[in-house]
Amino acid sequence: MKTISSLLSGAAAVALLAAGAASAAEWKFALEEQLNEVQGVFATRFKEHVEANSDHTVAIFPYGSLGESADVTELTQLGAVQFANASPGFMGSEIPELNVFLLPYTLPEEGPVLADFFATSPTIYQDLAARYEDQGLSLVVMYPEGEVVMTTKEPVASPADLDGVKFRVMTSPLLVETYRAFGATPTPLPWGEVFSSLQLNMIQGQENPMFFVESTKMYEVTDHITYAGHNVYTTAVVANSAFLDGLSEEDRAVVDAATQAAFEHIMEYQEGLTQRAEDMILKAKPDMNVTVLTDEQRAPFRAAAEDVRATYVEMVGEAGSKILDGFAQDVAASRERVGD
Incomplete structure (x- = not known):
């Protein structure tokens, strides 16, 4: 290996x-x-x-x-x-x-x-x-x-809450498909345009690790941070x-x-980095709303993710299926080594 x-x-x-x-x-x-x-x-x-x-x-x-x-x-x-x-x-x-x-x-x-x-x-x-x-x-x-969080103008507790939300994504078909499956209107934008687009309400959401949300001051132009557990950057x-x-x-x-x-x-x-960044955001903006979705609230997002996985295999073909199978095996091996 x-x-x-x-x-x-x-x-x-x-x-x-x-x-x-x-x-x-x-x-x-x-x-x-x-x-x-x-x-x-x-x-x-x-x-x-x-x-x-x-x-x-x-x-x-x-x-x-x-x-x-x-x-x-x-x-x-x-x-x-x-x-x-x-x-x-x-x-x-x-x-x-x-x-x-x-x-x-x-x-x-x-x-x-x-x-x-x-x-x-x-x-x-x-x-x-x-x-x-x-x-x-x-x-x-x-x-x-670090875990990717959503930052939005309005609260997000289900895919229905993303309906009509123009959500910035990187120029990736899979991210476009992900946020379409999550209920949003995915909007690819270069990173340099994100802050001003949020400020002008041309978009209403974006995702990034918490430390990046803090360092780039994305919290200044959004009001809600949501942990959906959907990815790690x-x-x-x-x-x-x-x-x-x-x-x-x-x-x-x-x-x-x-x-x-x-x-x-x-x-x-990175141990504790997300929490430190969250604490700094709340210190700078005490009225920022931070929500950690429960397993029940995450369930519809997980269900939507299955459609995205199918899109990935369709895009990449047999090689994509091999990578997904390999990831599953590698994660299982890591869990066994770590003891979780």
Whole structure:
């Protein structure tokens, strides 16, 4: 079984630009978030480990400094950037199987099981990793960033409450299908337009992990936060494949160890992160309404999710069924190891 520490074998593709970057003293790491957010915390620990154990430096580029997510992915494919976050929500158009991470009620909800799953899943580190290599990228690691919550103008306790609500989603057919199944009017928008669109009531809802709701001040333009337990935001760290193939055994070992250290750190960092972010939101906006849906209230959302799973299989085909089966097996194995 491949795990995080053994994954970084990379593809054999060679690009002149990437090969040149392999020997450079500075490695570039581009994010989809800011330095004080989860991806920035991971990248900072990765940087600290690399710089303490090699003669390389790591330059971190927060969201926006090198363009949007698509721009960063392209720069990584070209080898101008060595490492980057390329989350499944953005890469799903290139790698359809990755849309599995957008399916509601698919990932384990228990923290220890979730951590073990992301550390060990052969479906991630074999099947899905191979699909990244088709894009000239190597999957370094995947990790969760916290439970996704809905933030809306009006309270949400059932799919009926989303009727007529224009709900922002990433430009993903699966997310569009998810919120259509949940009863909303899904509205794909670039992230940079979300705050103003909520402010102007052009949309009435969006979803993100709680820490991101707090750091981006989404609570200022919405009045209700709902925990429906439907998903956990997942991100992926990728590297230019030719860059990894050009590393010496010593440098490859440094990358592996830095990845492992950063993964362990980010999982510890996230313990209590959602609650801390919620507390900060309520301090800043005491009249913000926070609702945790009961199992009974979640039941119709779970039922709607079955239609989305069918859409995923229809979109991806036999490979999609294989990924879903693999996830089920991997989650069961994690539960057995963890003891839940």
